[in-house]
Structures are given as structure tokens and as C-alpha cells.
Amino acid sequence: MRQQQILIVEDDETIAFGLKVFLLQKGFGIQHADRVSTAKNMLTASPHDLILLDWNLPDGNGYDFCSYVKQMSDIPVIFLTVRDDEHDIVQGLDMGADDYIVKPFQLSVVLSRIQAVLRRTGIAAPASAxxxxxxxxxxxxxxxxxxxxxxxxxxxxxxxxxxxxxxxxxxxxxxxxxxxxxxxxxxxxxxxxxxxxxxxxxxxxxxxxxxxxxxxxxxxxxxxxxx
The missing domain is CATH 1.10.10.10 (Winged helix-like DNA-binding domain superfamily/Winged helix DNA-binding domain)
Structure with missing residues (x-):
């Protein structure tokens, strides 16, 4: 089975590092971008199966990047953000995001949400998961x-x-x-x-x-x- 690839778009290095180490241990391939421009280049350069996306980024916001992704492909997107206002959550889901996780979060919860989204979209999680x-x-x-x-x-x-x-x-x-x-x-x-x-x-x-x-x-x- 091909290793499933996840793109983490997060400018907080501590959060990104924790997610990367944890998900690598679970058998996923990981790429990390700390800004929108880098993430766009990575999407163009190689295929991805899921995106973990922060809302606030140095050169843009997750809302616009999610819209950009959904116009290009059907890659599932999960928001990871401190924005817990009901309006923001509804806005994120209405634009096509597949899930919305509010920070702080438990890594085990993120893994469960990733697996659920991959099942819904017909993408199998890696055997090592x-x-x-x-x-x-x-x-x-x-x-x-x-x-x-x-x-x-x-x-x-x-x-x-x-x-x-x-x-x-x-x-x-x-x-x-x-x-x-x-x-x-x-x-x-x-x-x-x-x-x-x-x-x-x-x-x-x-x-x-x-x-x-x-x-x-x-x-x-x-x-x-x-x-």
C-alpha cells in the first residue's frame, strides 16, 4: 500500500514538530509548510492525501487557502486552529473543509479525525496506523x-x-x-x-x-x- 501523504500547514514550529513526529510514527508521510506560498509549491510538486491547516498564517489565511485547494482538487482538509467561534467553524465547514479541530488538542484525537476523514473519502489509512x-x-x-x-x-x-x-x-x-x-x-x-x-x-x-x-x-x- 502506498504511504499516505499529509501536508501540515502550520506556522507554530512547536505544534508542527509535535504533529510531524507523531504522524510519522503512525506510518504517514509528512511535509510541513509554515506559510501559504510554500504550501502551494508543495501541492504542485507532489500529491497529498490530506491537509492539516492552521487558520492564521504569515502570508495569508486558512480560509483562502482552503478555497484554493478545493478549487484545484478534492484533497480533504482539516482545520487546526484556536478560532473556536461558532461562526468561524461554520464558515470553515461550509467552504468545504472536512473537519475542524480547535487548539489545544490531543494528538490521539487528531489521529482519529484523520482516520475518519480518510475513511469517508475512500482513502485507506496506512497499515502502521x-x-x-x-x-x-x-x-x-x-x-x-x-x-x-x-x-x-x-x-x-x-x-x-x-x-x-x-x-x-x-x-x-x-x-x-x-x-x-x-x-x-x-x-x-x-x-x-x-x-x-x-x-x-x-x-x-x-x-x-x-x-x-x-x-x-x-x-x-x-x-x-x-x-
């Missing part, structure tokens, strides 16, 4: 879970919980954070008892390879036993 932890593998493109090479049937809620844990591998997630994210993901209320049951069922389905650690009084952490 699959999430792993020991013998556990989650394929976000096919929404499948495997353990030691065997597919594990999970419910939609269990899948989202496992995805959150994998996206934050080796990091402790509090029960409160998990409950809030699970609720936001589906629009349904997930209570404390439901979370406990979901963790229990995931451990039963995944067996010894579950790698889900209980951090007493805090929450859960996913980490392989050999790390």
Missing part, C-alpha cells in the same frame, strides 16, 4: 480487534473503550476521563458500573493478553506485560 499492545491489535480502518492473530468479537462500546486505552498506551486514564469520552463518542450515558462491566468483559474476551491494568482508586492503563 493500526494500534498494538503486546499480542493485541486494533485495526481502526476495519474496526476489528485481534489477539494473537485471532479476531475477537467486541461490542461497539467495548471497541471504543479499547480504542481509547490503545490511543493512550502506557498512560493512566482516570475513570472520569473514560466515562466522559465514552459518553461523548456515542451520545449515550455510560455510568460507573457500566464501565466496570465493560472492562471485565474485555479482560475475559482478550484473556491473558488483555494488558489492562487497574490503577486502584484512579482508573486503568493499557501496557504489555513485557514492557
Amino acid at each position: 493500526r494500534l498494538t499492545c503486546g499480542a493485541l491489535l486494533l485495526d481502526p480502518v476495519k474496526t476489528q480487534v485481534f489477539c494473537s492473530g485471532t479476531e475477537v468479537p467486541v461490542t461497539a462500546g467495548e471497541y471504543r473503550l479499547l480504542l481509547l486505552l490503545l490511543q493512550n498506551k502506557n498512560q493512566t486514564l482516570t475513570r472520569r476521563v473514560l466515562l466522559e469520552k465514552l459518553w461523548d463518542a456515542d451520545g449515550d450515558f455510560v455510568n460507573d458500573n457500566t464501565l466496570t462491566v465493560m472492562i471485565k468483559r474485555l479482560r475475559e474476551k482478550l484473556g491473558p493478553s488483555s494488558s489492562i491494568k487497574t490503577i486502584r482508586g484512579i482508573g486503568y492503563r493499557l501496557e504489555p506485560d513485557d514492557e
Whole structure:
């Protein structure tokens, strides 16, 4: 499979560097432009599968650049911007942007949004975008879970919980954070008892390879036993 190419148009070097390192680790090819003129040259020189676009740039703005891109091609565009006003968000989406993420953001959220946009536009994410932890593998493109090479049937809620844990591998997630994210993901209320049951069922389905650690009084952490 050809490596998917992402163009980051961002003048904040710290943000751009963080995105570049993270997405390179996830198997994407990355180019970075810190201004509109450079981004236009890069678009002309080589093909891209998606653009992460800041709104405010030294020699122009994301609004005009997005319009320029959409007139030329159907490359998906995701805005990354501090502009959180409802008018700005609506304006960005109405002009053809495929998603809109307000800064500050979590890198795991950006990855999920990228994968969702690539799925909607028929562009498959790279195989290395699959999430792993020991013998556990989650394929976000096919929404499948495997353990030691065997597919594990999970419910939609269990899948989202496992995805959150994998996206934050080796990091402790509090029960409160998990409950809030699970609720936001589906629009349904997930209570404390439901979370406990979901963790229990995931451990039963995944067996010894579950790698889900209980951090007493805090929450859960996913980490392989050999790390």
C-alpha cells in the first residue's frame, strides 16, 4: 500500500514538530509548510492525501487557502486552529473543509479525525496506523480487534473503550476521563458500573493478553506485560 501523504500547514514550529513526529510514527508521510506560498509549491510538486491547516498564517489565511485547494482538487482538509467561534467553524465547514479541530488538542484525537476523514473519502489509512499492545491489535480502518492473530468479537462500546486505552498506551486514564469520552463518542450515558462491566468483559474476551491494568482508586492503563 502506498504511504499516505499529509501536508501540515502550520506556522507554530512547536505544534508542527509535535504533529510531524507523531504522524510519522503512525506510518504517514509528512511535509510541513509554515506559510501559504510554500504550501502551494508543495501541492504542485507532489500529491497529498490530506491537509492539516492552521487558520492564521504569515502570508495569508486558512480560509483562502482552503478555497484554493478545493478549487484545484478534492484533497480533504482539516482545520487546526484556536478560532473556536461558532461562526468561524461554520464558515470553515461550509467552504468545504472536512473537519475542524480547535487548539489545544490531543494528538490521539487528531489521529482519529484523520482516520475518519480518510475513511469517508475512500482513502485507506496506512497499515502502521493500526494500534498494538503486546499480542493485541486494533485495526481502526476495519474496526476489528485481534489477539494473537485471532479476531475477537467486541461490542461497539467495548471497541471504543479499547480504542481509547490503545490511543493512550502506557498512560493512566482516570475513570472520569473514560466515562466522559465514552459518553461523548456515542451520545449515550455510560455510568460507573457500566464501565466496570465493560472492562471485565474485555479482560475475559482478550484473556491473558488483555494488558489492562487497574490503577486502584484512579482508573486503568493499557501496557504489555513485557514492557
